[in-house]
Amino acid sequence: MIAEFMLQRTKANQVESVYKSFIKQYQDINSLAKARAHSIQKYTINLGIHWRATHFKEAAKYIMDNYDGQFPEDRTLLRKIPGIGDYVAGAILTVCFNRPEYVVDSNIARFINRFYGLQLTGEIRRKKPIIEKAQELFDYSDTRNLLFALLDFTALVCKPQKPECTSCILNQDCSLKSKYITPL
DNA sequence: AAGACGGGGAG
DNA sequence: CTCCCAGTCTT
Numbered sequence: 001m002i003a004e005f006m007l008q009r010t011k012a013n014q015v016e017s018v019y020k021s022f023i024k025q026y027q028d029i030n031s032l033a034k035a036r037a038h039s040i041q042k043y044t045i046n047l048g049i050h051w052r053a054t055h056f057k058e059a060a061k062y063i064m065d066n067y068d069g070q071f072p073e074d075r076t077l078l079r080k081i082p083g084i085g086d087y088v089a090g091a092i093l094t095v096c097f098n099r100p101e102y103v104v105d106s107n108i109a110r111f112i113n114r115f116y117g118l119q120l121t122g123e124i125r126r127k128k129p130i131i132e133k134a135q136e137l138f139d140y141s142d143t144r145n146l147l148f149a150l151l152d153f154t155a156l157v158c159k160p161q162k163p164e165c166t167s168c169i170l171n172q173d174c175s176l177k178s179k180y181i182t183p184l
Numbered sequence: 185a186a187g188a189c190g191g192g193g194a195g
Numbered sequence: 196c197t198c199c200c201a202g203t204c205t206t
Contacts, residue, residue: 007201014192014200048190051204085203105201123186125202151201160199161195187206195198 001071002026004088005055010047018043029069032060055083073097094143102138103147104131107154112137114158117175 002023006015022043026032032040035057044053059082063069071092072078078089090103104112109125112118112133124130140146157164165171 004201009189009200009202010191011193011200046191048192049188049202050191051189052202055203083203087202091201103201106199107201126185147201155201185206188204189202191200193198193200195196 001059001084001088001092002056004091005052005059005083006044006047008052008088009049014047018047029060029063032056033064035060052083058082059084071096073099075101091147094138094147098142098144100139100141100143102131102134103143104134105151107158107160108134108150110160111150111154111158114163114176115170115174 003015003019006019006022025043026035037054037057040056041050041053044050044056062081063071073093075086075089075093078084078092079086084092087103087105090101093099093101094103104125106125109130112130113120113124116133118124118129118133120127120129138146157168165174165176168174171177
């Protein structure tokens with residue numbers, strides 16, 4: 001949850017050092033729940049979107065108060081926790097519990113849009129066809145590794161700009177095939 | 185359904 | 196200088 005909070009609209013290489021020092025300072029959910037707000041801000045100040053900082057303490061406190069420090073394994077319940085939206089809820093259910101649950105982030109949405117030829121534009125993450133295809137995609141026995149694989153794949157091959165279509169292992173099954181890629 | 189938030193790195 | 200990034204919250 002800590003990692004996913006920090007990664008919201010923020011690049012992974014920007015988060016890494018902050019995350020490491022953060023979890024060293026707050027080694028369990030109870031210490032985070034009791035932390036001072038300005039103390040937490042020292043770590044998150046250079047990540048941008050500052051109102052995110054309040055989520056760390058609020059979420060930790062919420063989980064202590066309502067679930068005695070144990071994360072619920074349910075999307076609806078997870079989403080009631082401050083700072084946790086549909087993405088983080090899905091990430092926790094897959095990465096932590098390997099449950100058969102879907103995850104949609106901007107990268108997975110882009111991959112689905114291309115692979116299935118949906119040709120959606122704008123904030124495609126929020127659109128129904130993307131969600132539905134993601135649910136099909138994550139109907140799988142090992143969603144934790146599927147998520148990690150998708151994140152790596154979309155970072156290295158099915159990139160936002162200049163995707164590596166010619167060397168892509170999914171090229172023959174992709175709606176784009178070997179045609180020249182128009183920017184999506 | 186659309187706008188705001190934000191520092192930091194890539195082009 | 197402009198655009199975008201492992202989204203969520205608020206109209």
